[in-house]
Amino acid sequence: MNIAIVCYPTFGGSGVLATELGKALADKGHNIHFxxxxxxxxxxxxxxxxxxxxVRVPTYPxxxxxxxxxxxxxxxxxxxNNHHIDLLHVHYAIPHASAAYMAKQILKTHQKDIPVITxxxxxxxxxxxxxxxxSPVVTFSMxxxxxxxxxxxxxKEETYKNFDIKKEIEVxxxxxxxxxxxxxxxxxFKNLIAPHHEKVIVHASNFRKVKRVDDVVKTFLLINKTxxxxxxxxxxxPERPQIExxxxxxxxxxxxxxxxxxxxxEDILPIADIFLLPSETESFGLAALEAMxxxxxxxxxNAGGLPEIMVNxxxxxxxxxxxxxxxxxxxxxxxxxxxxxxxxxANALVQAKKFDISKxxxxxxxxxxxxx
Numbered sequence: 001m002n003i004a005i006v007c008y009p010t011f012g013g014s015g016v017l018a019t020e021l022g023k024a025l026a027d028k029g030h031n032i033h034f035x036x037x038x039x040x041x042x043x044x045x046x047x048x049x050x051x052x053x054x055v056r057v058p059t060y061p062x063x064x065x066x067x068x069x070x071x072x073x074x075x076x077x078x079x080x081n082n083h084h085i086d087l088l089h090v091h092y093a094i095p096h097a098s099a100a101y102m103a104k105q106i107l108k109t110h111q112k113d114i115p116v117i118t119x120x121x122x123x124x125x126x127x128x129x130x131x132x133x134x135s136p137v138v139t140f141s142m143x144x145x146x147x148x149x150x151x152x153x154x155x156k157e158e159t160y161k162n163f164d165i166k167k168e169i170e171v172x173x174x175x176x177x178x179x180x181x182x183x184x185x186x187x188x189f190k191n192l193i194a195p196h197h198e199k200v201i202v203h204a205s206n207f208r209k210v211k212r213v214d215d216v217v218k219t220f221l222l223i224n225k226t227x228x229x230x231x232x233x234x235x236x237x238p239e240r241p242q243i244e245x246x247x248x249x250x251x252x253x254x255x256x257x258x259x260x261x262x263x264x265x266e267d268i269l270p271i272a273d274i275f276l277l278p279s280e281t282e283s284f285g286l287a288a289l290e291a292m293x294x295x296x297x298x299x300x301x302n303a304g305g306l307p308e309i310m311v312n313x314x315x316x317x318x319x320x321x322x323x324x325x326x327x328x329x330x331x332x333x334x335x336x337x338x339x340x341x342x343x344x345x346a347n348a349l350v351q352a353k354k355f356d357i358s359k360x361x362x363x364x365x366x367x368x369x370x371x372x
Contacts, residue, residue: 001372002084004033004076006100007091009040012206013286014121017151017174018091019043024177024361026050033079037068041263053079069095069102076103080114086372087115089364093125094134097141104144115371118145119172122283122304123210125150125159139163147367152305155283172367173308174284175360178352181293185270193271198255199229199335202272202296204265204287205279207237214239215278215324217247217256219299222328223274224252227335231256234268269294273341274331280321282306292316292352297344299331309355315348 003025007018019042022032026049034040037055055075057066076099079085088103090096097118107114118141125138142148142165149170150156156169194200201220205211213233220231233243233256240258247256262268269275275291281304282288288298289309298316300306312318317330334344 001086001368002031002033003368004035004079004083004085004088005091006035006072006076006088006096007040009036009038009043012121013151013174013284014092014119015040016042016286017121018089018119020175020177020357021361021364022050023047024357025365028361028365031083033083033085035072035075035079044263051083069099072096072099073102073106076100077106080107080112081110085114087117087368089117089119089368091119092121093118093138093142097145098137101141101144115146116144117147117149117367118142120148120150120155120159120169120283122151122155122281125155125162125283135163139165143167146371149367151284152308154305154308158283170367172363173355173360174286174289175355175357176286176289176293176352177357178293178349181266181269181290181352182295182349183266183270186267189267190271193232193257194230196228199227199273200232200271201229201274201276201331202232202234202269202291203276204234204262205237205277207235207239207243209239210280211237211239212278212280212322213243214246215322215327216276217243217250218324219276219278219327219331220256221250221252222324223331223335224255226332229255229273229335232259232268232272233257234259234262234265236261265290266294269296272296273335274299275316276327276331277301277306278319278321278324278327279303279306285309289352289355292348295345295349297334297341297348299327299334309351311347311351315344315351 005022008015019040026032031049033051035053057071090100100116149172151174203216275296275298277288277300284305302318319326
């Protein structure tokens with residue numbers, strides 16, 4: 001099949017999932033055409049049947065805001081017309097679903113009826129899409145999609161609750177390439193981070209308010225009082241300056257490191273002992289799943305789709321939103337005894353394997369074959 005994938009090329013979950021899906025489909029012999037404004041961060045190396053089409057947005061003095069959605073729709077039309085595309089799979093509703101609808105209508109004038117599959121990922125529904133500025137267009141473009149999927153049952157329910165749509169939403173879970181993340185930790189790297197055999201605690205996110213990175217720091221400080229430990233904060237975003245300021249004034253500041261955006265998470269996660277994710281909401285929790293694949297237990301909130309991948313007391317623990325004392329207590333319980341930590345590590349891997357790429361990609365292939 002010739003499949004066009006439209007996504008954001010960034011470190012966020014939707015871009016990561018879309019890129020990994022495309023790479024996996026290419027490995028199975030499909031031709032994959034990525035359409036976005038820059039090369040996706042997870043798309044590296046040369047692949048004979050992966051193609052990247054950049055969306056170029058010309059700037060003119062007339063436009064205060066360059067019309068990206070129009071340029072995106074035009075690029076879709078061009079790629080479909082010139083590369084024999086069988087279907088468009090757009091990830092994240094804004095603005096990809098509406099641009100795909102525009103492209104579909106244009107292509108009909110060329111006697112081509114291109115199927116459009118829209119996958120909802122989270123904040124396109126739970127935050128941005130609910131804004132009255134966007135809601136009518138998001139609602140219409142979801143209804144106009146040939147197939148609508150969501151990455152968790154929680155996101156499916158949130159979509160029906162917040163939008164007046166009648167279309168069936170099919171749940172296809174996010175996935176992880178367990179083989180990629182299940183690596184032995186590099187001893188030299190871990191010794192540099194924790195030279196005195198401290199436990200390593202990791203958080204990775206886009207540093208938005210919804211991720212509650214301040215709760216990560218508060219939880220770590222409580223853990224650090226009992227367990228000698230180091231905190232690695234991975235990622236970047238609007239809350240980072242405030243979090244950096246917060247950590248400078250805390251007693252364990254020397255044990256906290258900001259690593260910024262990192263592409264090779266599979267090299268960092270294996271050295272971790274705990275992954276912290278105290279988010280206000282998570283449509284799925286891909287970062288937590290990647291940690292589990294690296295045999296890292298997860299301490300999280302019980303928000304959004306996290307209960308669909310977490311088994312409380314098995315591969316980690318879930319706490320109520322903002323309950324940093326409970327999160328710290330649970331982390332200390334896991335970290336205090338090597339046997340307990342080893343069991344939680346093993347359980348994390350078992351749980352991650354339920355969402356392995358080998359199980360989820362065939363579900364997408366079956367979906368595509370309805371149209372091809």
